[in-house]
Amino acid sequence: INSRIMARFQSILCGLLLSSALRRSSSSSSSSAVVAAFTFTFQPKPCAKESMTSLGTHARSAPFATATRPGHTLRMSAAEAAPQTYMEALSLAASESLGRTVELVPTSGGGFSGGGGASTSAVLDKATDTRYFVKAARGEFDMLRAEYEGVKAMSEANAIQVPTPIAFGEFESTAFVIFEYLEFCGGGSQFELGQQLAKMHRKVSDQGFGFVVDNTIGATFQPNLPWKQDWAEFWDEQRLGHMLKLTDNVGFSDDKIQKLRAKTKQLLSHNPPPSLIHGDLWGGNKGFCKKDGKPVPVIFDPATYYGDREADIAMTYVFGGFSGDFYDGYNSEWPLPEGHEKRRVIYELYHILNHEVLFGGGYANQARGMIDRIMNL
Structure with a gap:
């Protein structure tokens, strides 16, 4: 630990x-x-x-x-x-x-x-x-x-x-x-940050879900290859399944984990486009910098891949740091689809499992509670 x-x-x-x-x-x-x-x-x-x-x-x-x-x-x-x-x-x-x-x-x-x-x-x-x-x-x-x-x-x-x-x-x-080199500054519009993130999400891949290289989420290896055409399959194999293996199923039986993975695939059958996403969008990886004398939104330290844009939005809720203006700005540019509130816990679970890999401690209990919530959706 x-x-x-x-x-x-x-x-x-x-x-x-x-x-x-x-x-x-x-x-x-x-x-x-x-x-x-x-x-x-x-x-x-x-x-x-x-x-x-x-x-x-x-x-x-x-x-x-x-x-x-x-x-x-x-x-x-x-x-x-x-x-x-x-x-x-x-x-x-x-x-x-x-x-x-x-x-x-x-x-x-x-x-x-x-x-x-x-x-x-x-x-x-x-x-x-x-x-x-x-x-x-x-x-x-x-x-x-x-x-x-x-x-x-x-x-x-x-x-x-x-x-x-x-x-x-x-x-x-x-x-x-x-x-x-970017000169960071205070201030800036979270509404504009949301709008511009939505515009980035409009960039899609014709290869499907994944990325040109594997990368890391924090210090944890994150597999992006091979490319997948089915989002639910990609998430099951290269996100959820990967983290569950690293955490020894957070103490759950193989039978329960199989049911979780089946339930998750069912809930992720909404066929999202493969959007370019940041992948690790917590509050510490965004800010504002000076451009032409005014503050503009900036994001950095990514775990980039092409996936469901809802995964980026879900991460913004995990540790906070994003105001209501951010979500208003995002939805003004590209409204999130129906059911995104229900799916959010699935994407949040991935990051909590990653924290269990890196931190240990109470994150396993938090992950188990989230798994129970998913099973009851």
Whole structure:
């Protein structure tokens, strides 16, 4: 239990420190980051075909990375431009993405440690005085690769502000993601936050339910592959069933769990579209940042996949932090369908089971109570 508590504490602390770092590292310049979303592909296979484990294996076996963006391709071998330091690796990755020479240097104060050995810091482009935000972790290639892919997908939806990912890479055993730097601020409209989240949810996948890579929910592995065409089947196998296995059925018999899974599949037969969702939308993963002199909604630290949009809304109720204006804004853009109140407990159960995995303690009792509620629906 102690190790579970520490793991979850580190996961939450990392998210809080990330938000704090963005707020602390306020820029004295009003210049905005020039960003270009790109795909940092590694040989020999594309990431969409790989699991988190195999992605790491292929990336580390490659002599160097290939960065691609529309109309521009740069290929460098290790002999041509092998970085000698961590900052050189960051600079090279940013240069490949932006299509120009970038020399990044640490800002005053440097970075700080986050959960699970992760660190966050701001860096500065010497030529333009543009700040970027870097998240790095030793030995966590798969986790950061998945975060890069998730934030990239949300950025490409062009619906709500996210820290646009600039580059992803690895130097020796330290993986890193370079993000657009955002200046966080107070205030902002939760109504607008709800509206923009609904707009992001309108981005759907023609591959069905899942995502291009497996990722994590907090510190817990979250399987997104293989893609599924049936939502109830996806939730049963890759969400509920997965968490029940990790929690030893929270003490219930196999017979009761089989009945729960059958009941859940019945309740999830409403055929939702496969919407792009944040996946871990609690209050600590949203905020407001300055854009053109005014506060705009921003979301970050996702566990992204294509699923039922109701799962995102359900998570907002688990720990609070979202006002009535948020839900009004969401429904003004895309009203939730009939029956969403009944289904909410199913999606909330997933996160409570995850807290049991990470924390232990009283979450098992809470999960058992929720299971009983589902069985009585």
